[in-house]
Amino acid sequence: xSNDLPILSIENLRRDFKMGSETVHALRGVSFDIFPGQFVTxxxxxxxxxxxxxxILGCMDKPTSGHYILDGEHTERLSRDALARIRGKKIGxxxxxxxxxxxxxxxxxxxxxxxxxxxxxxxxxxxxxxxxLDMVGLSDRVNHLPNQMSGGQQQRVAIARALVNDPxxxxxxxxxxxxxxxxxxxxxxxxxxxxxxGKTIAFVTHEPDIATxxxxxxxxxxxxxxxxxxxxxxxxxxxxDALPPPEEFE
Amino acid sequence: xNPLTLAKIALRALMRNRMRTFLSVLGIVIGVAAVITMVAMxxxxxxxxxxxxxxxxxxxxxxxxxxxxxxxxxxxxxxxxEEKDVIAIRENATxxxxxxxxxxxxxxxxxxxxxxxxxxxxISADYLKIRNYEIEDGVMFDDAADRMAKVxxxxxxxxxxxxxxxxxxxxxxxxxxxxxxxxxxxxxxxxGDFGQDNDDVIFTPYQTVMRRFSAxxxxxxxxxxxxxxxxxxxxxxxxxxILKERRNWTKPTDPFRVFTQEEMITxxxxxxxxxxxxxxxxxxxxxxxGGIGIMNIMYVSVTERTKEIGLRMAIGARGRDILMQFLFxxxxxxxxxxVIGILLGVAASQIVKTVxxxxxxxxxxxxxxxxAVCFATGVFFGWYPARKASRLDPIEALRYE
Numbered sequence: 001x002s003n004d005l006p007i008l009s010i011e012n013l014r015r016d017f018k019m020g021s022e023t024v025h026a027l028r029g030v031s032f033d034i035f036p037g038q039f040v041t042x043x044x045x046x047x048x049x050x051x052x053x054x055x056i057l058g059c060m061d062k063p064t065s066g067h068y069i070l071d072g073e074h075t076e077r078l079s080r081d082a083l084a085r086i087r088g089k090k091i092g093x094x095x096x097x098x099x100x101x102x103x104x105x106x107x108x109x110x111x112x113x114x115x116x117x118x119x120x121x122x123x124x125x126x127x128x129x130x131x132x133l134d135m136v137g138l139s140d141r142v143n144h145l146p147n148q149m150s151g152g153q154q155q156r157v158a159i160a161r162a163l164v165n166d167p168x169x170x171x172x173x174x175x176x177x178x179x180x181x182x183x184x185x186x187x188x189x190x191x192x193x194x195x196x197x198g199k200t201i202a203f204v205t206h207e208p209d210i211a212t213x214x215x216x217x218x219x220x221x222x223x224x225x226x227x228x229x230x231x232x233x234x235x236x237x238x239x240x241d242a243l244p245p246p247e248e249f250e
Numbered sequence: 251x252n253p254l255t256l257a258k259i260a261l262r263a264l265m266r267n268r269m270r271t272f273l274s275v276l277g278i279v280i281g282v283a284a285v286i287t288m289v290a291m292x293x294x295x296x297x298x299x300x301x302x303x304x305x306x307x308x309x310x311x312x313x314x315x316x317x318x319x320x321x322x323x324x325x326x327x328x329x330x331x332e333e334k335d336v337i338a339i340r341e342n343a344t345x346x347x348x349x350x351x352x353x354x355x356x357x358x359x360x361x362x363x364x365x366x367x368x369x370x371x372x373i374s375a376d377y378l379k380i381r382n383y384e385i386e387d388g389v390m391f392d393d394a395a396d397r398m399a400k401v402x403x404x405x406x407x408x409x410x411x412x413x414x415x416x417x418x419x420x421x422x423x424x425x426x427x428x429x430x431x432x433x434x435x436x437x438x439x440x441x442g443d444f445g446q447d448n449d450d451v452i453f454t455p456y457q458t459v460m461r462r463f464s465a466x467x468x469x470x471x472x473x474x475x476x477x478x479x480x481x482x483x484x485x486x487x488x489x490x491x492i493l494k495e496r497r498n499w500t501k502p503t504d505p506f507r508v509f510t511q512e513e514m515i516t517x518x519x520x521x522x523x524x525x526x527x528x529x530x531x532x533x534x535x536x537x538x539x540g541g542i543g544i545m546n547i548m549y550v551s552v553t554e555r556t557k558e559i560g561l562r563m564a565i566g567a568r569g570r571d572i573l574m575q576f577l578f579x580x581x582x583x584x585x586x587x588x589v590i591g592i593l594l595g596v597a598a599s600q601i602v603k604t605v606x607x608x609x610x611x612x613x614x615x616x617x618x619x620x621x622a623v624c625f626a627t628g629v630f631f632g633w634y635p636a637r638k639a640s641r642l643d644p645i646e647a648l649r650y651e
Contacts, residue, residue: 060564060644081568088566099561099648103266115251116566122255161565 278587286595292526560647580632
C-alpha cells in the first residue's frame with residue numbers, strides 16, 4: 001500500500017435505519033482507507049450494506065456514528081449545503097442507469113456539475129466538458145441527445161460528467177449493471193485508463209468478474225467488512241479482445 | 251448559479267411541456283387582462299366624472315322636491331316648487347349668482363324629414379352660466395322679452411341631426427306640433443358623462459313650456475350657482491331658508507332636497523368607485539385562481555422531475571439552487587402571463603372603448619402594478635412546490651421512478 005495519506009478514511013462507521021419500531025443496522029462498524037490513485041471495488045450482495053456505504057461515501061447520507069474524512073475534511077457534522085458543496089467539488093458520480101438529463105445534449109449533460117460552481121465561466125465550462133468527452137472517446141457525439149446514443153455511450157457521457165469537476169474520487173454505483181458484457185468491458189477499459197492517469201476510483205458492484213478489473217476488493221457482508229484484499233488487476237482490454245466476436249446479423 | 255443560466259434552464263423546462271405551460275400562462279393572462287380592463291374601466295369612469303364636474307357647471311346647486319319614500323315606493327311629493335320660488339331666490343339670495351327653473355318635456359324635434367328624440371328643457375337665461383354653456387351663433391332668449399315666445403336655442407348634436415350642415419338660425423323646429431324658431435346655437439361641450447350628450451339639448455323659455463307644452467305651474471328643479479367655491483353650504487342654507495319662509499314651514503324635515511355639485515360628484519364617484527372596486531376584486535380573484543394553476547403545475551413538475559432533482563443534488567446542487575430553479579420556472583410562467591395579459595388587457599380596453607363607447611383609461615401605474623403583482627404571484631405560488639423540491643432527499647429522489 002501507498003505511504004501517502006489516505007484520500008478517504010472511514011473509521012468504525014455505523015448507520016442505523018428506523019423502520020417503524022425496529023432498527024435496521026445497515027453498517028455495523030466499518031473501517032478502511034482509500035489512498036490516492038487506488039482503484040477499489042466494493043463488493044457485496046444486496047443487503048450487505050454497500051448501497052448505504054456508497055451513499056455515505058458520496059456525502060448524500062450521514063453515518064449514525066463513526067468518522068468519515070474525505071480529502072482531509074470531516075464530513076459527519078457538515079450541513080446539507082456543505083455536503084452539497086463537497087459533492088460538487090470532490091466527488092464524481094457514475095450511476096447504474098446513467099441519470100442523464102433527457103432532451104439535453106451530451107456536452108450540456110457533462111457541463112452540469114460545473115453549473116453549480118459559480119467560479120467557472122461558461123466558456124471554461126464548455127472547454128472542460130469537451131475535454132472530458134474527449135477523454136471518454138465521445139468527441140464525435142458532443143451534440144447528441146441521450147436517446148440518440150447507445151447505453152455504453154450514455155454511460156461514457158456520465159463518466160465524462162463525473163470527471164468534469166476534477167473530483168478527488170470517482171464513485172461508480174453498479175456502473176456496468178445495465179450493460180452487456182462487451183460494453184461492460186469497454187467501460188472498465190475507460191476506468192482502467194482513468195486509473196492509469198492517477199484518478200482514485202471506488203467501484204460498487206455485485207459482479208465478481210468486474211471486481212477483477214480493479215486492484216483491491218473490499219467485500220461487505222451484513223454491514224461488516226468481510227474481506228479486504230489487494231490483488232492483481234486484470235487488463236480489461238485483453239479481456240475484451242478475448243471475448244468471442246459479436247454475433248453478426250443480416 | 252447566475253440568473254441567466256437559471257432563466258435558460260427554466261425556459262428549456264417550460265418549452266418541453268408546451269401545452270402545459272401554455273395553459274398555466276393562460277390562467278395568468280386571463281387574470282391580468284381582466285384586472286387591466288377593470289381598472290381601465292374604473293379609471294375611465296373616474297375621469298369622466300371629473301369631466302362631468304366641469305360640464306355640470308360651476309358651483310351648481312340643484313333644488314328638487316323631497317319625495318317621500320315609504321317602503322321603497324315613491325309617493326307623491328308633499329311640496330312642489332313653483333315660479334314664485336325662483337323669483338324669491340333671485341330677489342333675496344345673496345350667495346347666489348344666478349338661478350333658473352328647469353321643466354322638461356319629452357318628445358321628437360322635427361324639421362322636414364329629420365327628427366331628433368331630444369328633451370325640450372324650459373329654463374331661464376341664467377341656466378347657461380350655471381351649466382357653463384356658451385352661445386356659438388345667434389343669441390340667447392331674454393327672460394323678460396321672450397317670456398312665452400316660441401323660440402329655442404339648440405345644441406350641436408341637434409344642429410347635426412336636424413339641419414345636416416345648414417345654418418339653423420331663423421329656421422323652425424316642430425316640437426309636439428308647436429313650431430319653435432331657432433334663435434341661437436350652443437358651443438359644443440362634448441359628452442363627458444355616462445352616455446348623456448350635453449350637446450343634445452333644446453332650450454326654450456320655461457314659461458313657454460309651462461303654458462304651451464305641459465300646462466302646469468309646478469317646476470321640477472331649480473338650478474342655481476353660488477358666488478364661489480366654498481359658498482355652497484351658505485347658499486344652500488339661504489335657499490332653504492327662503493323656500494321655508496315662503497311656506498311658513500315649521501316641520502322638522504326639509505320640504506325640498508338640495509344637492510350641491512360637490513355632493514353629487516361625491517355620490518356618483520363613490521358609487522362608481524365601489525363598482526370599480528368590486529370588478530377589480532373579481533378580476534383579482536381570477537388572477538389568484540391563475541396563481542393556483544401555477545402552483546398545481548409546479549407540484550406536478552416537481553414530482554415528475556424528482557429524479558432530475560436527485561441527480562442535480564448528487565452532483566453538487568444545494569437546496570437553494572433547486573429552489574431557485576423552480577422559482578424561476580414559476581416566475582417565468584407568471585411574467586409571460588403578465589406581459590401577454592397586459593397587452594390583451596390594453597387591447598380589450600381599446601375595443602370596449604371603440605365598440606361600446608365606454609370611457610376606458612389604461613394608466614401606466616396599473617400596468618406596472620400588474621407586472622409587479624404577476625412577479626409576486628409567481629414567487630408566492632411557486633414557493634411551496636420549489637421548497638418541496640429543494641428539501642428532497644437526494645438518495646430518495648434518485649431512487650424515484
